Amino acid sequence: MEFGEDAELQALRETVAAISKPFGGAYYTEHSEARKPTSEVWAALAEAGFIGVNLPEEYGGGGGGIVELAAVCEESAAQGCPLLLLLVSSAISGEVISRFGNEEQKQRWLPGLASGAHKIVFAITEPDAGSNTHKIATRAVRDGDDWLLTGQKYYISGFDEAAAVLVVARTGTDEATGKARLSLFVVPTDAPGLTTHPLPVAVQVPERQFTLFFDNARVASSALIGEEGDGFRQVFHGLNPERITGAALCVGIARYALGKAVDYARNRQVWEHPIGAYQGISHPLAKAKIETSLAALMTQKAAWAHDHGLPAGEPSNMAKYAAAEAALAAVDQAIQTHGGNGMAVEYGLVPLWGLARVLRIAPLNREMILNYVAQHSLGLPRSY
Template sequence: MGGQPIGLGRASLISNTSDEHRNLRESVAKLVAGYGRAYFQDVVAKGQKADALWADMGAAGFLGVHLPEEHGGGGGGLADLAVVIEEMAAQGCPMFMIVISPAICGSVLAAHGTPEQKQRYLPGIADGTFRMAFAITEPDAGSNTHKITTTAHRDGDGWRLRGQKYWTSGVDECQALLVVARDADPGPDGRNTLSLFIVPTDAPGLSFQQLDSALQLPEKQFTTFFDDVPVERIGLVGAEGEGLKQVFAGLNPERVAAACMANGIARYALARGAQYARERIVWKAPIGAHQGVAHPLAKAYIDVELARLMTMRAATMTDQGLDAAEAGNIAKFAAGDACVQALDQAIQVHGGNGLSNEFGLADLWFIGRMFKTAPVSREMVLNHIAQHSLGLPKSY
């Protein structure tokens, strides 16, 4: 099925930041390499889910490494989950569900869920037996969360949700959704605030339609429809009207997790590109002996390592309770660009073979390219840095 873990043949700058992370990285790499890129490609080609890999990751404690021990997690932090996500992708198996369910939903519930919600959902999220999707993006809202139109209408002691979401990843394999909705009734200040709700995926009135996406992943993308979907009081996360604050408990981990996946894909691509450049002989010499091949790979490696350093910095700042918004945005920006560069160069090194799925690179292209757009576009990252880091006037 799989084989030996993929690597560049030496420890990189941040691979061994601690004994714990080194051991964690090696353990994840060994488990995922047992499945390998071919397994992941086969699952995608057949329209199946990577359930076997997911189950083994959960059983090993890797999915919930950042969640509280009292709720079935490993008691670590985002930096630990960052290692797990990156190493999965570096072995050719970038699973979006680990970003969606443990990183986003798990982090939000751990920070803002009620004691009952934590007890009910976190153990399953940690061991992989319960998956939760995240529904925030809408067709007309984009990056502007304040323009969300999915609305929560009061209905007795609960609510009914009306509206639709877009690019809801993996909802077909989840047992519940974490939904961001606008309160239909204005608050004391006259504004319609946001709230977070947990909605079972078999709730009446909830339906979803698959999007035709270029992403070659086990997790499919959907438009999700809410037609008077009932939500009981126990489905409200934290306090009503505080959804915007609660969402940010998941958005920065999402940025860091996305950067980790991009960095892992880049590492996989560089390892494949470097191996091919060492082994491919043209005119009696390995093509990697030529600077026209070697230098672009080396440049890509430098940019990937810089992105990895900033990603780990953002994760560590989050774990320390510091404001990691700037670091998280920079990490995601740098990782997205570095991933595309690494993939492009690895494909180029392979020549025509780079376009063959047999070599495991071409079908990663749109996944890597996505990180320049999602979970936040590079333009919005630049807006954030211009305004908050450089003190420039707000442009939007």
């Protein structure tokens, strides 16, 4: 076993941290309150080649894997600037197009993803489908050389920042099982027949949410990724990287919150000692540190398994579960450590609590992860 990181990965972490640090928590809080994209830190990381670190070198990427992309997600978040769209644009869309796209699609989309010039967001969730992918109602039917998409998607993050959206649609039914045959399409955001509506959410994060309406939205045959009906396999190739990078984002959030809490606890003095000397403060922070470190280890294991072509479903789900729990607990304890100041805008903790709370639900909620582990890891009967 080798638990150490090589010098190249350590250097990547240090450089990402150095690029992200000048933006920091104040920048993220400001953009969260304004629901304004964090374009400046995205551009800075893109200029250094880190947005597409997992994409193939022949298309302008860094030639790395999810190990490297997870490090970018974690380190930028650990400086107070978590970038949610790395999960959908670089991880899901980049991985799916790299693996299943044809040469024309790779040439069209990957260089822009690698350079950060454009983003491709992901559309799978529907009002009546949720976590049950087989119930997807959005359909794609052939019309000559084109495809027509009809249906609705919602909770689509960052559509306003994207050049295209990777859409999961039903293209038939499996005669043996009666389940949907799914296919993936790269749909430009200006496709005829595609309209959007902002989906207001209470949580304050920079990335906005949208409902998408497809009314016979027309796309060329070149929009289909890979083979028709192969979408289920393609989706799950992208979902493990999403869960891993989501876990890495959570680890970074937890590290940032703990850093803020520890600094405050060292310096805040109400009685004769700094408040960090009291076990009512120190023990919960120590517990959060342990849980964050454990989550980081599982995240690294999941990323390593994915990059080595090994089964990554179990570690990816476990990493996502552990990291979301750790991030939420760490931010909550950081708020508690700050007392009333935990709610003050200048300390920037509440937006991170909101994001951590979202990541406990999405991209896959903790209950479905527990279902997965119960069924696949423990061999218990399926209940859903």
